[in-house]
Amino acid sequence: MSFSRRKIAAAVAGAATFALVVSGCAADGGESSDDVTLTLATFNDFGYSDELLAQFTEETGIEVVHNKAATSNDARANYFQKLGKSGLADVEAVEIDWFTEAMQYADLLAPVPTDLQGRWLDWKEASATDSEGNLIAYGTDIGPQGVCYRADLFEAAGLPTDRAEVAALFDGDWDNFFSIGADYTAATGKPFIDSANSVLQGMVNQLDIAYEETDGTIVATENADIAAAYDAVVEKAVPISAYAGQWSEDWFASLSSGEFATMLCPGWMLGVISGNAPDVAGWDIADAFPGGGGNWGGSYLTVPANGANVEAAQQLAAWLTSPEVQMQAFANAGTFPSQVEALASDELAAATNEYFNDAPTGEILTSRAEAITVATFKGPQYFQFHDALQNAVTRVFDGLEDKDTSWNTWVTEVSAF
Amino acid sequence: MSAATSKDAPGVRVLSFSNKLSRWDLKISPYLYISPFFIMFAIVGLFPIAYTAVISFMDWDLVRNSGEFIGFDQYIWILQQPHFWTALRNTFSIFLLSTVPQLILAIFIAAMLDRNIRGKTFWRMGVLLPFVVAPVAVGLIFNVVFADNFGLVNGMLTDLGLDGIPWHKDPFWSHIAIATMVNYRWTGYNTLILLAAMQAVNREYYEAATVDGAGPLRQFTSITLPSLKPTLIFVIITSTIGGLQIFDEPRVFDQFGRGGAGQQWLTITLYLYDIGWGQWNFGRAAALAWILFIIILLIGLINLLITRTLVRDEGSRGIEKPRRLKKKKELAR
Numbered sequence: 001m002s003f004s005r006r007k008i009a010a011a012v013a014g015a016a017t018f019a020l021v022v023s024g025c026a027a028d029g030g031e032s033s034d035d036v037t038l039t040l041a042t043f044n045d046f047g048y049s050d051e052l053l054a055q056f057t058e059e060t061g062i063e064v065v066h067n068k069a070a071t072s073n074d075a076r077a078n079y080f081q082k083l084g085k086s087g088l089a090d091v092e093a094v095e096i097d098w099f100t101e102a103m104q105y106a107d108l109l110a111p112v113p114t115d116l117q118g119r120w121l122d123w124k125e126a127s128a129t130d131s132e133g134n135l136i137a138y139g140t141d142i143g144p145q146g147v148c149y150r151a152d153l154f155e156a157a158g159l160p161t162d163r164a165e166v167a168a169l170f171d172g173d174w175d176n177f178f179s180i181g182a183d184y185t186a187a188t189g190k191p192f193i194d195s196a197n198s199v200l201q202g203m204v205n206q207l208d209i210a211y212e213e214t215d216g217t218i219v220a221t222e223n224a225d226i227a228a229a230y231d232a233v234v235e236k237a238v239p240i241s242a243y244a245g246q247w248s249e250d251w252f253a254s255l256s257s258g259e260f261a262t263m264l265c266p267g268w269m270l271g272v273i274s275g276n277a278p279d280v281a282g283w284d285i286a287d288a289f290p291g292g293g294g295n296w297g298g299s300y301l302t303v304p305a306n307g308a309n310v311e312a313a314q315q316l317a318a319w320l321t322s323p324e325v326q327m328q329a330f331a332n333a334g335t336f337p338s339q340v341e342a343l344a345s346d347e348l349a350a351a352t353n354e355y356f357n358d359a360p361t362g363e364i365l366t367s368r369a370e371a372i373t374v375a376t377f378k379g380p381q382y383f384q385f386h387d388a389l390q391n392a393v394t395r396v397f398d399g400l401e402d403k404d405t406s407w408n409t410w411v412t413e414v415s416a417f
Numbered sequence: 418m419s420a421a422t423s424k425d426a427p428g429v430r431v432l433s434f435s436n437k438l439s440r441w442d443l444k445i446s447p448y449l450y451i452s453p454f455f456i457m458f459a460i461v462g463l464f465p466i467a468y469t470a471v472i473s474f475m476d477w478d479l480v481r482n483s484g485e486f487i488g489f490d491q492y493i494w495i496l497q498q499p500h501f502w503t504a505l506r507n508t509f510s511i512f513l514l515s516t517v518p519q520l521i522l523a524i525f526i527a528a529m530l531d532r533n534i535r536g537k538t539f540w541r542m543g544v545l546l547p548f549v550v551a552p553v554a555v556g557l558i559f560n561v562v563f564a565d566n567f568g569l570v571n572g573m574l575t576d577l578g579l580d581g582i583p584w585h586k587d588p589f590w591s592h593i594a595i596a597t598m599v600n601y602r603w604t605g606y607n608t609l610i611l612l613a614a615m616q617a618v619n620r621e622y623y624e625a626a627t628v629d630g631a632g633p634l635r636q637f638t639s640i641t642l643p644s645l646k647p648t649l650i651f652v653i654i655t656s657t658i659g660g661l662q663i664f665d666e667p668r669v670f671d672q673f674g675r676g677g678a679g680q681q682w683l684t685i686t687l688y689l690y691d692i693g694w695g696q697w698n699f700g701r702a703a704a705l706a707w708i709l710f711i712i713i714l715l716i717g718l719i720n721l722l723i724t725r726t727l728v729r730d731e732g733s734r735g736i737e738k739p740r741r742l743k744k745k746k747e748l749a750r
Contacts, residue, residue: 077694080479080480080697081479083480084480084481084482085482101697105480105481108480244678245672245673246672247672248564248585248671248672249560249561249564249567249568249672250564250565250566250567250568251672253564253566253567254566254567383695384695384696387673387675390678391678391679392678393678394678394679395678395679398583398585398586398678398679399586400586400678400679401679412499413500416494416497416498417696
């Protein structure tokens with residue numbers, strides 16, 4: 001009798017333990033209120049080294065725990081799954097490509113204190129300002145683009161090799177760039193530029209309006225600029241490109257064996273090239289970009305409004321994006337500053353890059369940043385539209401569909417969004 | 418007297434209560450013992466399935482955790498998408514290209530391992546080794562093999578003066594490449610299951626067959642294969658479910674993980690992921706999840722029907738007693 005009772009008791013106890021375990025999973029993550037410890041979430045490499053964060057702890061007594069996601073896509077998935085709920089870090093980094101998606105939830109983010117306004121470039125601040133005029137994100141870096149070229153391959157093809165002469169050569173519109181490329185490919189039989197889709201990216205980043213109007217109207221298929229960019233890329237960039245898109249196994253192999261002669265180069269791309277092609281000599285960067293300036297990439301820091309330590313988090317975000325600290329991050333990881341004061345600093349002007357034939361990269365990229373006149377409006381669906389258009393270019397590149405068919409496929413595809 | 422009765426009465430009552438208790442114990446305890454699984458299943462299985470069904474009828478905002486009821490719109494939207502039908506074609510194509518060669522190979526290897534060979538454990542562990550490798554790692558390895566320009570296979574082909582295979586351009590070849598990754602991982606697993614079934618076959622049949630003068634091939638087709646049927650059905654059903662849910666291999670097949678520029682290797686789960694986590698449209702993703710659930714259910718039913726006919730037809734061979742077979746059939750389900 002007592003034996004069976006014990007059995008039941010044991011079963012009940014077991015079930016209770018089980019319930020505890022299950023509920024225990026949901027209950028953790030509480031904050032201790034005495035010593036403030038902030039969490040900071042970034043991805044790739046923002047240049048926020050442990051030493052740099054230790055400086056903040058020294059100044060304020062606030063500990064910072066830094067979590068790095070491997071890619072911006074991982075960070076994006078995490079961000080939107082937890083935004084407005086719980087589990088986000090006190091300070092969260094957001095990449096420009098999915099920044100407009102985050103802007104839809106501007107009310108869930110703590111605004112930047114007004115006294116910090118004016119710290120960043122106008123267009124960097126403009127794209128982080130919500131409909132009520134609140135600045136909701138702290139700019140970190142930007143991606144002003146120059147043209148990287150292989151001086152050795154240029155010499156072999158009879159093109160100028162000197163940085164200033166190459167800049168003069170590329171100074172012009174995209175057609176000028178394409179015709180130089182066509183001559184190069186005709187003469188050498190080798191691809192001129194790494195990928196057709198990076199050209200598309202470069203062209204789209206020079207438009208005021210891409211696929212959506214600022215009021216949310218979708219203009220993707222009617223936008224003549226987009227159609228013109230597509231035509232130009234498919235007709236003129238595809239024949240001179242090594243690949244349709246970047247970051248594939250083959251693309252990396254070509255980069256490290258030095259197959260193509262040019263690449264469109266935002267500041268962060270310099271590290272990609274020198275890191276993946278250590279044995280290729282001859283890379284250099286010219287202070288020019290077809291069709292005017294262009295920005296590719298760059299990030300923001302945001303402070304979720306429902307965090308436990310919003311005020312301290314704002315302090316950390318403001319500190320990390322201050323011109324002085326951003327310059328340290330630039331030294332660590334090459335993230336080019338978006339802060340007006342940092343852009344004017346002597347330190348930046350003096351920066352050079354040994355791998356790129358000792359090019360004055362600081363000076364060149366500053367000049368490229370000044371050439372940027374437009375910040376393309378990227379609506380919440382920008383990522384989808386642009387991805388589908390890149391697929392259209394890839395289909396032509398791969399010979400799956402011709403120019404018009406591929407465009408029509410894109411039109412059908414995007415009208416379903 | 419009355420005091421004695423009143424003293425006895427609770428005693429009787431206690432006894433009858435414990436009697437009841439022991440009867441309950443007998444009846445309830447088994448259920449309590451197995452309940453953890455079902456409680457767990459209700460939490461991590463049933464609840465998400467039901468919640469998905471709810472979301473599939475709503476225009477859902479993930480961040481704000483709220484939605485608006487819109488009925489079957491999202492199901493209709495999914496069925497109107499050309500991408501859905503491409504994904505369905507790709508899924509079935511990859512499924513067939515992986516399952517069929519895989520099973521043939523698994524049966525062959527299992528038959529080899531079933532023989533008296535030296536170092537049995539070594540070989541058996543050897544075939545299972547690829548299964549231990551994480552699918553994403555398999556993907557990374559095979560990306561080097563199947564790269565279009567600098568891949569191992571195309572490198573060899575161009576050395577021989579042949580044209581490279583358009584692995585990432587042509588749907589068929591991309592399916593072959595992905596099926597190869599799947600086969601690499603799962604052939605060993607299926608081999609071991611089939612090997613276990615082969616070893617359960619009564620050795621006397623083989624002896625009798627040898628006495629009757631049947632060669633190894635005849636023994637294989639007339640004894641081994643028929644005995645394997647129930648196990649084969651289990652293997653086919655599990656690989657059907659696995660094949661229709663294929664995700665990891667096509668996901669890592671290129672750098673974007675979205676099934677190719679022309680949707681050459683877009684599978685249903687990949688499409689689902691893209692709608693859910695790329696476009697943040699959880700309503701549509703939930704609807705697609707339910708469509709996939711129904712497809713798998715249908716295929717499962719077809720499998721069951723085929724299974725029944727196969728097993729009934731097999732019962733007349735008299736190699737296994739029908740009762741035992743029925744048991745195995747239930748196991749196989």
